[in-house]
Amino acid sequence: MKNSDRFSSPLWRDRALGAAAVAEMEKLAPRAAALTGGRVNFMEVCGTHTMAIAASGMRKLFPPQLKMLSGPGCPVCVTSQGDIDRVLALAELPGVIITTFGDMLKVKGSRGLDLHAMRERGADIRVVYSPLDAVELAAAEPARQVVFIGVGFETTAPVIAGAVARAKAAGLKNFSSTAFFKLVPPALELLLSDPENRIHGFMLPGHVSAIIGLEPYRFVAEKYKVPCVVTGFEPLDILTGVNMLLRQVVSGKALVEDEYFRVVRKAGNPAAQRLMAEVFTVSAASWRAIGTVPATGLEFSSAYAGFDAVKRFKIPYRDAPEPKGCLCGGILLGKALPPDCKLFGKVCTPSNAVGPCMVSSEGACAAWFKYGA
Amino acid sequence: MCLAVPGKILSLKNNNAEVDFSGVRRQVSLDLVPDAKKNDYVLVHAGFAIQVLEPKEAEETLKIFAEIYGKDHADASGPLGHTNP
Numbered sequence: 001m002k003n004s005d006r007f008s009s010p011l012w013r014d015r016a017l018g019a020a021a022v023a024e025m026e027k028l029a030p031r032a033a034a035l036t037g038g039r040v041n042f043m044e045v046c047g048t049h050t051m052a053i054a055a056s057g058m059r060k061l062f063p064p065q066l067k068m069l070s071g072p073g074c075p076v077c078v079t080s081q082g083d084i085d086r087v088l089a090l091a092e093l094p095g096v097i098i099t100t101f102g103d104m105l106k107v108k109g110s111r112g113l114d115l116h117a118m119r120e121r122g123a124d125i126r127v128v129y130s131p132l133d134a135v136e137l138a139a140a141e142p143a144r145q146v147v148f149i150g151v152g153f154e155t156t157a158p159v160i161a162g163a164v165a166r167a168k169a170a171g172l173k174n175f176s177s178t179a180f181f182k183l184v185p186p187a188l189e190l191l192l193s194d195p196e197n198r199i200h201g202f203m204l205p206g207h208v209s210a211i212i213g214l215e216p217y218r219f220v221a222e223k224y225k226v227p228c229v230v231t232g233f234e235p236l237d238i239l240t241g242v243n244m245l246l247r248q249v250v251s252g253k254a255l256v257e258d259e260y261f262r263v264v265r266k267a268g269n270p271a272a273q274r275l276m277a278e279v280f281t282v283s284a285a286s287w288r289a290i291g292t293v294p295a296t297g298l299e300f301s302s303a304y305a306g307f308d309a310v311k312r313f314k315i316p317y318r319d320a321p322e323p324k325g326c327l328c329g330g331i332l333l334g335k336a337l338p339p340d341c342k343l344f345g346k347v348c349t350p351s352n353a354v355g356p357c358m359v360s361s362e363g364a365c366a367a368w369f370k371y372g373a
Numbered sequence: 374m375c376l377a378v379p380g381k382i383l384s385l386k387n388n389n390a391e392v393d394f395s396g397v398r399r400q401v402s403l404d405l406v407p408d409a410k411k412n413d414y415v416l417v418h419a420g421f422a423i424q425v426l427e428p429k430e431a432e433e434t435l436k437i438f439a440e441i442y443g444k445d446h447a448d449a450s451g452p453l454g455h456t457n458p
Contacts, residue, residue: 207423
């Protein structure tokens with residue numbers, strides 16, 4: 001096999017291997033469920049996993065004893081309504097160019113507007129592939145203020161830290177970013193500390209873990225005795241990740257295992273961790289359906305405070321209600337699945353989404369709507 | 374949003390690389406992987422390489438899959454995954 005083929009080999013999606021993996025799952029799931037009250041609940045905490053599971057159609061193959069929940073892993077979905085309103089307030093500023101990943105375009109603020117609607121009203125909103133594109137735009141347009149809408153988890157935060165550091169090195173005075181970042185390990189702790197928690201294992205996000213490594217998850221296994229498997233995104237990765245979780249439950253163990261070791265090292269990516277710690281510091285973050293929680297997100301460090309868009313343009317945070325009837329919050333906490341929502345598929349569809357779990361292409365509702373249960 | 378794609382570094386200058394993604398070429402920042410070299414495989418997210426990949430580890434994973442799920446061309450052994458002690 002050529003080197004390049006190893007990462008894109010059809011073997012990652014091989015039908016016969018997949019069938020054997022499902023057969024193993026069918027053997028393990030009843031044994032695991034017998035130890036967890038009749039049903040075993042695992043949660044994926046990554047929108048990319050949510051999409052990969054839905055797109056592969058494997059949910060139909062899961063044994064009836066196994067329930068796979070979608071946790072707070074979709075960056076757009078976990079962003080609070082108050083922060084969405086701040087994004088829209090930035091887009092209202094005269095002369096400002098808003099740069100963003102495409103996922104943020106159709107999330108509605110509490111007044112019912114989204115960035116897409118703001119663009120139709122004349123706001124200058126540009127979708128970029130990389131925050132570096134936004135930095136280049138700022139260099140090319142020195143008379144305009146360029147704001148990047150930074151949201152996401154530990155995969156995206158160092159990338160935006162890298163772009164901000166380049167803007168600083170280039171002496172750009174007209175570039176800034178939001179830092180509406182969330183941290184995965186504290187999100188897990190939020191779920192686990194809920195007395196109603198019934199999660200028996202976490203499929204941990206492969207690319208967040210590529211940055212932070214395995215150590216930050218140790219408390220999940222040691223303090224809460226909940227199995228963890230860092231998992232890749234190919235169908236066989238996901239099936240194997242589920243089987244590794246089932247095996248931990250069956251054996252009564254709680255470990256942090258790494259199925260995705262071709263990408264995730266135990267120590268993560270130290271250079272990315274250093275850059276992230278230079279540009280940002282741990283701070284409170286406001287989560288949809290959960291509220292503002294200390295030490296669950298990132299804000300600009302004092303050395304980079306000048307790049308904070310909400311400080312530069314003095315955009316205050318105001319709590320704002322969730323869309324009426326929307327169950328997104330309960331879905332993010334693993335307490336509901338998309339079909340449990342009265343709006344799902346009727347009032348709320350991808351072309352006319354009420355809540356962010358339907359807006360974002362990797363939200364649980366969008367995945368269920370597009371691919372079915 | 375955390376989508377990331379593997380590609381191969383064709384050339385690099387300062388901390389910027391030209392990376393080949395199965396025929397599509399893009400400029401990628403190496404600021405987060407300062408030790409990456411020409412011909413290395415990197416995982417790229419939003420214009421930045423976030424990790425250097427080892428093809429032999431991908432091969433090892435495929436061999437383990439083949440072994441535990443019963444394909445006859447496997448020649449690796451051992452449990453899948455690396456465990457945090």
